Amino acid sequence: MKFPKVYSLEEIAGLIGCEFVGDKNFEVHGMNEIHVVEPGDIVFVDHPKYYDKALQSAATVILINKNVDCPDGKALLISDDPFRDFNKLTHHFRPFHFSNVSISESAQIGAGTMIQPNTFVGNHVHIGKNCVIHSNVAIYDHTIIGDNVIIHAGTVLGADAFYYKKRAEGFDQLLSGGRVVIHNNVGIGALCTIDKGVTGDTTIGEGTKIDNQVHVGHDTVIGKKCLIASQTGIAGCVIIEDEVTLWGQVGTTSGITIGEKAVIMGQTGVTKSVPGGKTYFGTPIEESREKLKQLANIKKIPEILNKLK
Numbered sequence: 001m002k003f004p005k006v007y008s009l010e011e012i013a014g015l016i017g018c019e020f021v022g023d024k025n026f027e028v029h030g031m032n033e034i035h036v037v038e039p040g041d042i043v044f045v046d047h048p049k050y051y052d053k054a055l056q057s058a059a060t061v062i063l064i065n066k067n068v069d070c071p072d073g074k075a076l077l078i079s080d081d082p083f084r085d086f087n088k089l090t091h092h093f094r095p096f097h098f099s100n101v102s103i104s105e106s107a108q109i110g111a112g113t114m115i116q117p118n119t120f121v122g123n124h125v126h127i128g129k130n131c132v133i134h135s136n137v138a139i140y141d142h143t144i145i146g147d148n149v150i151i152h153a154g155t156v157l158g159a160d161a162f163y164y165k166k167r168a169e170g171f172d173q174l175l176s177g178g179r180v181v182i183h184n185n186v187g188i189g190a191l192c193t194i195d196k197g198v199t200g201d202t203t204i205g206e207g208t209k210i211d212n213q214v215h216v217g218h219d220t221v222i223g224k225k226c227l228i229a230s231q232t233g234i235a236g237c238v239i240i241e242d243e244v245t246l247w248g249q250v251g252t253t254s255g256i257t258i259g260e261k262a263v264i265m266g267q268t269g270v271t272k273s274v275p276g277g278k279t280y281f282g283t284p285i286e287e288s289r290e291k292l293k294q295l296a297n298i299k300k301i302p303e304i305l306n307k308l309k
Helices: 009-016 048-055 082-093 288-299 301-308
Strands: 002-008 019-021 027-031 041-045 061-064 075-078 156-159 164-167 170-173 179-182 193-195 201-204 279-281
Touching: 002 009, 009 019, 009 027, 009 075, 009 082, 027 082, 041 048, 041 082, 048 061, 061 082, 156 179, 193 201, 279 288, 288 301
Parallel strands: 027 041, 041 061, 061 075, 156 193, 179 201
Antiparallel strands: 002 027, 019 075, 164 170
């Protein structure tokens, strides 16, 4: 998430009431999670296990809970609770705005687009040309939808990320200030949920077609011309490359990559990254031919045991 203007390190420290290490005029352009940070961004870290990863990332401002050696060309924001203060920044730069109308006045809707009754279009939403949005769709603030997109009834675009920190009193949610971005010629079925990014974008590539009752987690990037069948659940921060097929009831873990033109057969649990151009099946996931051989051999076990008696 980029800020509306460039802020100084001192200004950002003032917003969250913390100390800083570095030039008070050090430029701050935005904030992001570690997998999508760029120079000028803030990233937060609150566990020693991840200090080095954050300090060596592309981020140039590290919101951290300990004063550590700062790499050249970077600055620190010292906080007793970086998770809390990252939320403060999200709330400041991307606050929730109430809307009491079905289609926000700040929404932009392209020529030829049809929106059926009982659909909600939030603040600063952009919908392209010749789209069809069926009834009871909820399109949260800042969502971007391209041209020739079809979205069927009951789908939700832009719900919060499922991202929590466990505390003694319960779970503390990391606020979501990102977006959903849907490219041209995408089809989305009924009753799907696509969560917005925490600070970045959850993206559906051009020409991808999504069946009914599919969930896409925060910050996931789905490529061009993918096919995703019903009841598939895709976790957060997944990269699905172009022309991938996910058949029904596939589930994935977070932070993995599914390579270009891979085919994932139904009810597979994608527990790790897999190369493209192959067909996969089973939990844990393996190439389908190997997994099917294993299942065939399992069926032979009773026969083998009887021979040993």
